[in-house]
């Protein structure tokens with residue numbers, strides 16, 4: 003079979019899209035996948051029976067444009083199921099500095115969810131550094147519930163305003179409210195909650211403002227099937243660093259991750275998976291593997307898992323890592 007790759011991806015991955023897309027398809031299907039060029043166009047080639055599970059997995063891929071059967075040098079189009087409950091513009095309309103690219107977010111979500119060892123069904127996905135919720139909206143599109151934590155209250159407010167407008171304009175039945183959070187008489191910030199009814203399903207999303215190191219306090223006893231997040235890149239924009247709690251010298255996210263990963267690991271259900279994208283120039287892969295293992299997680303580190311590293315620009319080399327909570 004041949005999966006046709008979306009051409010727009012080369013803007014995101016500086017020409018490395020076929021390799022990343024091949025790694026995504028390989029880990030989500032467990033198949034051998036080979037990037038090929040046919041008549042100047044990029045495809046991924048793999049051998050498989052086109053059963054329901056495979057077609058759904060292909061349809062969900064972050065880089066998928068179409069699927070073809072190859073027979074005697076001819077390509078026969080294969081119809082893919084509709085997997086998205088909400089349109090792509092839900093995640094592409096917002097534009098702001100620090101936004102995680104939508105395709106990378108979808109890739110990270112897919113590879114993380116593929117490692118969740120729980121009975122099938124909608125998942126609960128926590129993004130504990132959620133910004134304006136690209137991950138949570140991608141989770142919604144795929145029919146999962148979202149939860150988040152974000153230190154920047156203004157980002158959460160901007161997201162809340164965007165989501166309300168979007169759902170209203172689309173005439174989707176919904177609720178969306180920002181409320182103050184108080185515990186033991188103290189103000190702890192705010193909380194945004196939204197629900198939408200779409201195609202007979204009800205999707206929920208909740209975000210607390212606050213420090214991600216307090217995520218377990220904010221979310222209480224609730225456990226999640228997956229934790230998916232894009233860590234701060236450790237870049238200083240003007241006078242504002244996006245890494246809270248780092249020392250002046252430590253502009254990388256290493257300090258934040260070593261504090262936060264054990265908290266997040268405790269919020270994962272047994273059988274759940276944690277997926278991170280981060281800047282390897284600030285935190286080498288081995289360091290992050292150590293942090294995840296120290297938190298009792300098992301890192302996926304073989305074969306295609308080592309093929310997600312890519313250059314974003316001169317100060318950001320991004321990689322993706324997934325670890326699971328086995329017991």
Ligand SMILES: C[S@@+](CC[C@H](N)C(=O)[O-])C[C@H]1O[C@@H](n2cnc3c(N)ncnc32)[C@H](O)[C@@H]1O
Pocket residue numbers: 100101102103130131132133134135136137151152153154157212213214215232233234235244245246247258
């Ligand atoms: C790379 S951005 C994630 C962007 C998000 N995926 C999006 O598309 O909007 C990292 C986020 O982590 C937040 N952040 C940094 N340190 C934090 C902390 N200690 N607690 C909570 N959020 C934090 C930043 O404000 C930023 O929004």
